[in-house]
Amino acid sequence: MVINTRDTYCNPIVLPDYPKLRAISRADRQDVWGRSGKVMLSEADIMREAGLEISDVQLLYADVRSHEYGRIAENDVRATADPTVCYFDGRWYLYTTSGGIYDSDDMVHWTAHFDDTWMPISAPMAPTVERFRGGYYATANSTPLHIADNPLGPWRLVGEWTLQDGREVLCNDPMIFADDDDRLYLYWGLGISIMGAELDPERPNMFLTEPKVLFQFDPENWWERFGAGNEDWFRGFIEGSWMVKLNGTYYLTYSAAGTEYFNYCMGAYVSDSPLGEFKLQPSNPVSRSRTGFIKGGGHGSIVRGPKDTLWCFYTIPVSADAIMERRIGMDPVGVAADGSLYALTGCDVPQFKPGILERPEDGNQAGLVQLCTFKPTLASSYAPGHYPLLAVDEALHTWWQPAEGDNKPQFGVLLQGKYFISAIRLMWKDIGLHFDAGIDVGPYQYSIEYSDRAEGDYWTTLVDATENEIDLTVDYRTFDPVLAVRVRITITGSPEGVTPGLLDFSIFGVSAYHRKNKGEERV
Structure with missing residues (x-):
């Protein structure tokens, strides 16, 4: 079938206005329900x-949970x-x-x-x-x-x-x-x-x-x-x-x-x-x-989706600053021949959204692969211990962070080949977030450019989110396929008092060299 990336989604699922979690200090929630003295x-x-x-x-x-041994948080976080x-x-x-x-x-x-x-x-x-x-x-x-x-x-x-x-x-x-x-x-x-x-x-x-x-x-x-x-x-x-x-x-x-x-x-x-x-x-x-x-x-739920398909929503651990720092995923569910429920949990590339395939439980990936993992990276700056490579290391608890004073951070990746790219996933890390200090969250603004050449200042805008007003801690964007060798992001805005960090920067696509009828066709 012809892949239309607009018919896809990617884990973790995209939710606006992600909830807040105090990791550094916790609000006193005793007697929330006014039930002092009740024996329950x-x-x-x-x-x-x-x-x-x-x-x-x-x-x-x-x-075990009462100890803070090895769990000293640097930030408050967003989590659900x-x-x-x-x-x-x-x-x-x-x-x-x-x-x-x-x-x-x-x-x-x-x-x-x-x-x-x-x-x-x-x-x-x-x-x-x-x-x-x-x-x-x-x-x-x-x-x-x-x-x-x-x-x-x-x-x-x-x-x-x-x-x-x-x-x-x-x-x-x-x-x-x-x-x-x-x-x-x-x-x-x-x-x-x-x-x-x-x-x-x-x-x-x-x-x-x-x-x-x-x-x-x-x-x-x-x-x-x-x-x-x-x-x-x-x-x-x-x-x-x-x-x-x-x-x-x-x-x-x-x-x-x-x-x-x-x-x-x-x-x-x-x-x-x-x-x-x-x-x-x-x-x-x-x-x-x-x-x-x-x-x-x-800890999730199983629900019927379009065309009577089944889907599992579940919890994804991040645990960078707190054990309750988490995200949410969604994958298809099936019933095996022995009557057992099973979910295709853990899909980390674009897959078809509910209602596209009749039997997503047999396989729901859209055929796009991750192109960035451990590829060469370049950044305008980086803070100690938060190197550019950490945005493409396939880990949710490490991130690239620009150096202090970098007011227009830029991050890029060399794909080491020619690829038709058609989707991107960003996962932000809110550095310096501290709710008790009055620092809050909001939208990130950025532009993403691509180049079909390995060198030189040849760039074309791919995603213009410089006026973005939607608060997204996970951002997934799709677009018509373009031939790319390099991709870069320029961060133009972030929540006041917060340094933007990238937990993940992922580009999805297919090789410009692909097999057809047992031969190899060059595109």
């Missing part, structure tokens, strides 16, 4: 009451994760940690919306939304149930999660699921186990059944073990549940084992009923990318 049942309390054995997993995990994507009345809605709400009519171009009533501090952790009986119900980590008449809000409080005996429950990493028989369920769990319960349809914050432990951390499931190499047989961490029903089978996905690790992933249990008994699907994990540029694949 935790996940561990419920398990103890049920007579179930509790390991030291959660305690040890919290202990834990995507919940829903389809309501012809539009997709994306709800993320610490962010506003995004909507889209094609799953690629998203518009940001902000509402002060969004549960209600506009910065929920791991939010979930479900439509039930005409209302849109929402909750998040340690958050009461809320409702709206519109998926964008405004939102109003329904009440705390409450057991049949009247006691209130603290539910973390929750997921609300409306079945097709007009019954409503809640899934949750953060560390020890994944739990579930049926909710009262007339009073959806009230539990209709007792909480049930659906499964627990099992070190025999290698993807659940803690560590970058899943090396710790004693510790694990499971969270981020998501329910999807396909052809009568209930797939309960969950995440493991640490969002800061590149092997962050999603596994799945299956059942023929929403509360089990659940068994591991034959092949796991569902979503995982350990190598390449786009890594991770944990």
